[in-house]
Amino acid sequence: xxxxxxxxxxxxxxxxxxxxxxxxxxxxxxxxxxxxxxxxxxxxxxxxxxxxxxxxxxxxxxxxxxxxxxxxxxxxxxxxxxxxxxxxxxxxxxxxxxxxxxxxxxxxxxxxxxxxxxxxxxxxxxxxxxxxxxxxxxxxxxxxxxxxxxxxxxxxxxxxxxxxxxxxxxxxxxxxxxxxxxxxxxxxxxxxxxxxxxxxxxxxxxxxxxxxxxxxxxxxxxxxxxxxxxxxxxxxxxxxxxxxxxxxxxxxxxxxxxxxxxxx
DNA sequence: ATACCTGTTTCCCG
DNA sequence: CCGGGAAACAGGTA
Numbered sequence: 001x002x003x004x005x006x007x008x009x010x011x012x013x014x015x016x017x018x019x020x021x022x023x024x025x026x027x028x029x030x031x032x033x034x035x036x037x038x039x040x041x042x043x044x045x046x047x048x049x050x051x052x053x054x055x056x057x058x059x060x061x062x063x064x065x066x067x068x069x070x071x072x073x074x075x076x077x078x079x080x081x082x083x084x085x086x087x088x089x090x091x092x093x094x095x096x097x098x099x100x101x102x103x104x105x106x107x108x109x110x111x112x113x114x115x116x117x118x119x120x121x122x123x124x125x126x127x128x129x130x131x132x133x134x135x136x137x138x139x140x141x142x143x144x145x146x147x148x149x150x151x152x153x154x155x156x157x158x159x160x161x162x163x164x165x166x167x168x169x170x171x172x173x174x175x176x177x178x179x180x181x182x183x184x185x186x187x188x189x190x191x192x193x194x195x196x197x198x199x200x201x202x203x204x205x206x207x208x209x210x211x212x213x214x215x216x217x218x219x220x221x222x223x224x225x226x227x228x229x230x231x232x233x234x235x236x237x238x239x240x241x242x243x244x245x246x247x248x249x250x251x252x253x254x255x256x257x258x259x260x261x262x263x264x
Numbered sequence: 265a266t267a268c269c270t271g272t273t274t275c276c277c278g
Numbered sequence: 279c280c281g282g283g284a285a286a287c288a289g290g291t292a
Contacts, residue, residue, distance in 0.1 A: 003270055032287075059271080077271050078289080093289085111288050113271055155282065164272085171270050232270095253283070255269075 002075035004135070004169030005212035008056045009220045010081045014063070014105045017051045017083075017098070022065070024099030031095040032112035033076075041118055045069050046098060051105075057131050058168025062124075069120050072127055076113030082106040132168055135209045142202040149198060153191030157201075159252030160190055167205065172254050173229055174212065178204045180228045180239075185263045186251045232257035 002010060025046045027039035049065040056062075061073040075081075079095075088104035090097065096116060098105040107116065119125035133139035148166040149157075161167055161175040170178070179186045181204040184197060193201075215223045223229050228246075231237035237246045244261035251258075 006270075074271085077269070079271095110290065111269090111271095113287065115272085152281075159282085162271085173270050254271090 002059060002077075002079060003171035003174050003212070004058060004209055005215070005217035005223075007059050007061065007075060007169070008213060008217040010075060010079075011054050011056045011061050013081045013083050014051070014054060016103050017100050017105045018053065019050065020100040020102065021050050022046050022048060022098055023101060024097075026090065026094070026097040026099075028093075028095045031093075031109065033079075033095045033107075033109055033114045033116050036115065036117050042071075042096065042116075045118060045120055046071075051098075051100075057128070057134055058164060059171070060128070060131065060168070062128050067120070068122055069118065070125050070128070072115075072117040072119070072125065073107060074115045076109060076111065076115065078111040079107065079109040079114035082108055132165055135167055135169055135205060136213060140206075142199065145202050145205070146198055149190040149193055153189065155190050156187045156252045157184060157190055157193060158186035158254070158256055161205075162252065162254065169209065170205070172256075173232060174208055176232060176257050177223075177228050178208045180258060180263060181207065183263050185260075186256045186258050188264075228257065 025043045027042050046065060046069065049067050049069055051063060051065055053064045054061065059074060063071040084104035084106050086099065086102055086104060088097065088106065091108060093110040094106055094108050096107040117127060133144065144166060148160060152160055158175055158179060161170050161178060182201045184201065212223055226240055228240060231240060231246055235248055238244065239246055239259035239262060242259065242262050244259050246257055246259050248255055248257050250256065
């Protein structure tokens, strides 16, 4: 599930725990989401602390607890945040369960591609401080897109859009949505992209990112019904705008859905 | 059974 | 050193 707006919506699921004290912590004994951390530090640091605020940046989440404690969380491919009851019953793939008097805050991740970190210090952790400009923030600019394109002339544009150093939050379906709206062939090498195409691409990045936040980010669920999103998951569908054939093939290492008749 | 998967990191090559 | 691509990570689902 988790790209920009889905991450924002997932993050909001723990909102019920804001201002509430932690009365119990469970950490999965083997899950790979703890590859950077000791499980014990989660129990030691979180117990009796209070969840103060939550934030997202692209696909990254930050939860701030009392006592200068920060949790960083990434959902990977199959991670989920769940709001459970106070007597929530542990599931097989629960990586972290934070129990509060009214609710349980659950991070579940069967494939364990997600990641969780913890940090106790006055200032924000460096893994949060050093994130690139958000694609829905003031500091994102066409210069960022342009310089990325100039730097990676031999890379397909689809692969570039997935690079979180430049476009934090864009994932596989958003990249396809953006390229479809930009009428660009996903396999086109960055070196072949013209200035006017860059301009169009920049505007469509903003359109898709903001449109996703307005729909999915707020309500959960799916983006507007006119989007490519709804046609991309299986073979044989038609382009929502032109009714030409959609194809699905691997480009930039990922399954890509596009309309060859209108994307060049 | 077999293939596929909304993500990232690591390793290898040029 | 850098850029680019494939493999690996692991389990659920069709």
